[in-house]
Amino acid sequence: MNTRRYSAIFIACATLVLAIAASALPAWANLVIDPSFEDQTAPFPLPSLAGVVSPIFTGGFWGAEAATEVTAESAVTPMCDVQMLRMVAEGGVVTQAFQAVYVGEDSLCIDRGLATVTLSAYLNTTELGGAVPVEGGATVFFYSCDTCWGNVVPYLTDPINLDNSPSTWQVSTASGPIPPGTRWLLVQMGFTEASLLGRPGYVDCVDMVIDVSGCGAVPTEAATWGRIKGLYR
Numbered sequence: 065m066n067t068r069r070y071s072a073i074f075i076a077c078a079t080l081v082l083a084i085a086a087s088a089l090p091a092w093a094n095l096v097i098d099p100s101f102e103d104q105t106a107p108f109p110l111p112s113l114a115g116v117v118s119p120i121f122t123g124g125f126w127g128a129e130a131a132t133e134v135t136a137e138s139a140v141t142p143m144c145d146v147q148m149l150r151m152v153a154e155g156g157v158v159t160q161a162f163q164a165v166y167v168g169e170d171s172l173c174i175d176r177g178l179a180t181v182t183l184s185a186y187l188n189t190t191e192l193g194g195a196v197p198v199e200g201g202a203t204v205f206f207y208s209c210d211t212c213w214g215n216v217v218p219y220l221t222d223p224i225n226l227d228n229s230p231s232t233w234q235v236s237t238a239s240g241p242i243p244p245g246t247r248w249l250l251v252q253m254g255f256t257e258a259s260l261l262g263r264p265g266y267v268d269c270v271d272m273v274i275d276v277s278g279c280g281a282v283p284t285e286a287a288t289w290g291r292i293k294g295l296y297r
Contacts, residue, residue, distance in 0.1 A: 092273040095165050096251060097124050099270040100144035107132040107150075113162050121164040121210040121248050128161035130154035138190045139230040143268040148188075151265045153257040161267070165249045166210075167242070170276050175244045178278035181220070182239040185253055188266040189226050197225040200255040200265050202236040204272070207248040218243050223256075226265075233268065242274070 103125075104110075109132055116127035131151040135142065142148040151159050173179045185202040201223035207215070220238040227234065242249075251272060255265035 092275060095167075095249075095272045095274065096163060096270045098126060100142070100268055101126070101133040101147045101149045102145050104133050106134045106147050110149075110161065113160065116162045116164050117213040117250070119211070121166075121207070121213070121250070123164045123166050123248075126161055126163050129156070129159050131159070131161050138192075138264070140188050140190060140266050141231075143186045143188075143233045148266050148268040149253065151253070151255055151267065153255075153260050153262075155257075157257060158254045159257055159260075159265070161253045163251045164210075165251060165272065166247065167249055167274060168247045170274060171247065173276040173279035174242050174246050176279060177241065177244050178276065179242045180240060180275045180278075181242050181249065181272065182237065182275070183220070183251060183270075183272040184235055184237040185270040186233040186235050186268050187224065187226055187255075188230060188233045188268075189260075189263050190230050191228055192261075192263045196259060196261055197227070198255060198263060198265055199223055199225055199259040200236065200253075200267075202238050202270070203252040203254060204238055205250040205252065206243050206246040207250060208245045210248055212248075 110126050110128040113127045113129055116122055128151065130153065131149055133147050134150045135147055149161060151161060153159055167174065170179055181204055183202050183204045187200045189198040201221055203219055203221035205217050205219040207217055220240045222236045222238040224234055224236045251270070253267045253270065
């Protein structure tokens with residue numbers, strides 16, 4: 065018996081198994097476009113919120129109430145790359161920046177109640193008026209259609225109080241299940257205006273991923289070995 069030949073076949077099979085398994089494993093990609101606000105030349109005023117949410121949702125870019133994309137300023141240095149989002153109060157309760165993300169491709173898993181989302185972002189502010197902490201956070205809203213703006217919908221949020229040091233960034237992370245029927249996720253970066261006290265709030269390194277591994281999309285072991293055995297017929 066040619067043990068060397070069978071050993072080589074075994075090694076080749078093992079290698080193929082690992083390659084197939086690696087190719088089958090889901091690689092969760094960031095669904096946010098321009099997550100570190102680098103697409104425009106700073107300073108650059110973003111489109112209004114209406115450009116994102118009305119008359120229908122439009123994905124692929126940020127819209128904001130009162131924000132610009134800037135480089136380092138006021139002792140605050142971008143966390144990722146060379147730009148960050150600078151947000152200021154605009155006369156309401158929360159100053160917001162939005163991005164709409166279509167998730168209809170994962171509707172089968174979402175409608176089974178087996179998909180989850182994790183949204184995170186880094187936040188910062190300046191030392192001005194630091195007696196009161198700035199409150200901000202990342203929020204994701206769940207919509208069933210692209211014309212549903214204004215409806216009361218489920219959401220996940222993680223409000224945090226920032227420290228008084230512009231040299232440190234703090235992370236806000238909202239994570240949980242995606243409600244069945246969801247077709248659009250609306251990403252919100254926001255700061256409570258009453259806490260800003262004339263200070264800007266900064267956002268950088270936004271990341272959002274959807275996990276659909278609970279739906280069993282990875283090929284089964286039997287199917288994998290069937291592909292291997294087919295090579296030696």
